[in-house]
Every structure is written in C-alpha cells, then in structure tokens.
Amino acid sequence: MEDVKDRIRRLKKERNALILAHYYEDGPIQDIADHVGDSLALAQWGEQATNPVILMAGVVFMGESVKILSPDKAVLLPDLDAGCSLVQHSPYEKYLAWRRQYPDAICVTYVNSSAEVKSITDVCVTSSNSEKIIGAIPKNRRILFGPDRNLGRYLSKKLDREMILWPGACEVHILFSARRLFELKSQHPKALVLAHPECDETVLQYADVIGSTKRLLDEVANNREVNEFIVATEHGIFHQMQKARPDALLLQAPAQGACACNECPYMKLNTLEKVAQALQDMQPQVELAPALIEKARASLTRMLAITRGEQVTWPQAFAE
Ligand code: 13P
Ligand code: SF4
Secondary structure, X not given: OOOHHHHHHHHHHHHOEEEEEEOOOOHHHHHHOOEEEOHHHHHHHHHHOOOOEEEEEOOHHHHHHHHHHOOOOEEEOOOOOOOOHHHHOOOHHHHHHHHHHOOOOEEEEEOOOOHHHHOOOOEEEXXXXXXXXXXXXXXXXXXXXXXXXXXXXXXXXXXXXXXXXXXXXXXXHHHEOHHHHHHHHHHOOOXXXXXXXXXXXXXXXXXXXXXXXXXXXXXXXXXXXXOEEEEEOOHHHHHHHHHHOOOOEEEEOOEOOXXXXXXXXXXXXXXXXXXXXXXXXXXXXXXXXXXXXXXXXXXXXXXXXXXXXXXXXXXOOOOO
16 A cells, blocks of 8 residues: 555656755655755755745745745645744734834845745845855945844844844744753763754853754764764754764753753644645645735845855835
C-alpha cells in the first residue's frame, strides 16, 4: 500500500511541484522537501523555480513572499493557520499610522510580516541579509525598523545606526531564559552558544555566534574545533545540525520555567498528511489580490537586488 511519503512523491511529480521547507519544520517534512532553508533561501528558490506549483512547508508569510515574487505560480500552504506572532504584532492599520509619522524615513521591514505591511515598506530584510541591507541605506536617511524589536535593537547596536523600532517580538525566541542559559553554559564551559537575533538582548549577550538559522547551521557544520553547541533558536533546526555533525553534542538553550516553548506552534501545524492533501486538492493556496501583489513587490525585489550586490534607488518620501 502507498504510504504518505510515496503519495507525496507521486503527487509532486503529477503536479510538477517543488517542495520547500523551513528548518523549523519537523524532520520528516524536511526530508521529503526538494530544498530546506532559511526564509531568504526559500524566497529565492520559490522565485527562481520553473515549476508551476510551489508547496511551502513553512508559515503564511513565506508562502506570500513567493506569491508576491511569482504571482503566476500556484503556492500551496498545507495549513493556512500557520501564522507568525510577528505578523500578529504588526497589524496593517497601526503600522501605517506609524509609517505616516515619519514620511521621510526609509521603512525597513522584516520578512516576517504581512503582504499589506510589505506594501507600505521600502525594503524587506531577513535575518541573513539584514546587515547588508541596512548598510546600503544612505547614512543621511532615518530608518524605521519593524516588526521585530530584538532584531532591530541588535542591528542598531552592531551597525551603530539609529533606528526607530516597532515593538513586536517572536513569541518563541523571547522565551529563552538568560539565567538558565548562563547556568547551562557554566555546566558546559567548552560549548559555543549560538543564538538567533530574535532572542532578547539578555540572551544575546551570552552568544558566541548570532545569526539566521542558516548561519547557525553553518557554524555547527563547519566549526570542527568545537564539539558542543548550545542553540537558542527553534528546535526544528536540530534535524539538519545533527545530520551535519553526528559527532557533536547539541543542547537546546533552556526556556523560562519548564515549558517546551522552543517549538514554533505555527510551523508545527504542518504535517506530512497535510502536505499530501494539499498536493492532492491543490488547496489551500496563498491568494493575494493582484493590486496588493504589485504594491508589496518593490520591498522584496529591492531586498533581493541588494542581496545580489546591485545598486538600488530609494524613494525620497513615503507615497501611499
Ligand atoms: P530565518 O530567517 O533564520 O529563516 O528565521 C525565520 C524565522 O521565522 C525565525 O523565527
Ligand atoms: Fe514567527 Fe517566531 Fe514562529 Fe519564526 S519562530 S515563524 S518568528 S512565531
């Protein structure tokens, strides 16, 4: 009898679909995907693919990024409830009111945002290209940064650039405990502490390496002088880290209290069964109004151009 993985492989071929998965998905979903990556790589693969169908095993904003960049493709998302707390923390009307207060500023928005918010954004960033993008903004321009205050604060300090920050946060990353991380590090003094910049600054102060999921994975894979790593990001990344370094001891940075809150509840809504069903039904799909796609695209294409090392132009003022 055909099991769920065989069913996915068959349907994928029938639909000529490309399956993309984020590092935070469960291991079996990562293993069935054509590509596993961080949010930047997923957007790039989605855009460059020649397949008419993209199945995004990730969260809604990741599917929306592909749809905005490639509106002619059908973008399947196994569960449309796979949201993100940063999207919830940045409702369009409030973000617009904030943006209107600083019409001469450059509005920089983390890709973890809605398509509507992207439509009033000058340039998006991901955690892997944010330093390069901020570095490309003329020094005489004010910067608005949202919706992740921790990533914004980290960038502002590291790049010595003043930024007006939106007060959103990731509900998973803010729960890592600095006190318990300190205790764990004391028990494993040789361990390297790796942290995603969405963590609170009290946690980041103990980090040896701060970066995107891909950056943290690369550290584990390539730093052969270290055999112990404490990882302050979502637990799904351990799947690729352990594959890359079966010899290494990987420790989850502790969360506050005894909760298992280092799992993203939105990423974990996806299952192999839902992936198979989405390919079967060609539903659910990411649907966005053409006018919204048009308005939101500039923020992503500007980001991708700077990432490729190209020069871009900046609007002088916010035009609604
Ligand atoms: P990456 O950009 O590292 O993929 O992170 C995305 C994300 O949602 C982190 O919580
Ligand atoms: Fe959003 Fe946080 Fe989940 Fe990433 S881990 S998708 S930022 S809620």
